[in-house]
Amino acid sequence: AAGVIQSPRHLIKEKRETATLKCYPIPRHDTVYWYQQGPGQDPQFLISFYEKMQSDKGSIPDRFSAQQFSDYHSELNMSSLELGDSALYFCASRIEGGGGAGDTQYFGPGTRLTVL
Amino acid sequence: AQSVTQLGSHVSVSEGALVLLRCNYSSSVPPYLFWYVQYPNQGLQLLLKYTTGATLVKGINGFEAEFKKSETSFHLTKPSAHMSDAAEYFCAVSAGGTSYGKLTFGQGTILTVHP
Numbered sequence A: 001a002a003g004v005i006q007s008p009r010h011l012i013k014e015k016r017e018t019a020t021l022k023c024y025p026i027p028r029h030d031t032v033y034w035y036q037q038g039p040g041q042d043p044q045f046l047i048s049f050y051e052k053m054q055s056d057k058g059s060i061p062d063r064f065s066a067q068q069f070s071d072y073h074s075e076l077n078m079s080s081l082e083l084g085d086s087a088l089y090f091c092a093s094r095i096e097g098g099g100g101a102g103d104t105q106y107f108g109p110g111t112r113l114t115v116l
Numbered sequence B: 001a002q003s004v005t006q007l008g009s010h011v012s013v014s015e016g017a018l019v020l021l022r023c024n025y026s027s028s029v030p031p032y033l034f035w036y037v038q039y040p041n042q043g044l045q046l047l048l049k050y051t052t053g054a055t056l057v058k059g060i061n062g063f064e065a066e067f068k069k070s071e072t073s074f075h076l077t078k079p080s081a082h083m084s085d086a087a088e089y090f091c092a093v094s095a096g097g098t099s100y101g102k103l104t105f106g107q108g109t110i111l112t113v114h115p
Helices: none
Strands: A005-007 A010-013 A019-024 A031-037 A044-050 A053-057 A064-068 A074-078 A087-094 A111-115 B002-007 B010-014 B019-027 B032-038 B044-050 B056-058 B064-068 B073-078 B087-094 B103-105 B109-114
Touching (some): A005 A087, A019 A087, A019 A111, A031 A074, A044 A064, A044 A074, A044 B103, B002 B103, B019 B032, B019 B087, B019 B109, B032 B064, B032 B073, B044 B056, B044 B064
Parallel strands (some): A010 A111, B010 B109
Antiparallel strands (some): A005 A019, A019 A074, A044 A053, A064 A074, B002 B019, B032 B044, B064 B073, B087 B103, B087 B109
């Protein structure tokens, strides 16, 4: 079965640089979520999109922005990178299946961002 | 607002022993509860979830969890641990309303299985 695809899998950047993370949801999934998992931490919700519109926003820095495109893939853009941005970034997708908030989110393998 | 507390950041069991990972939640609305497993350098895989209906939920790999509203708990169990169960386990809660579908995770429990 198709899974969530994230690219790149690993990314190394210098401080103050920019980074773009991409997420390709499972086909027909209409909702995308982004989470950040710092070293030894639990995943923290950043932002979500439903049908290409932002549906919810968490603790996402103003330096970060995201969008969902017409083909439902999503990109997380990160500018003025800081050392503290080093983390594993997960994308998850979900299809609105009538279960509401109980519908399952399927996670991608993550992008490991290292800021030097 | 919703939150999850996982009691015990590390749990160690012998192969063949009972696995019990504890999770307590707080939610102002009826919660949807999830257990995810994360193997090193991998994404999160759903083990099981509770939405409505039967409070005892069975998942993959022999895991199950029971939703106890009176105790605000959703503990994960497996009767007999296997070496391949060694991983980090996250309990998560989701609620409707303005936080539609976003997951709030607990701090995670690292399960070690020794021979």
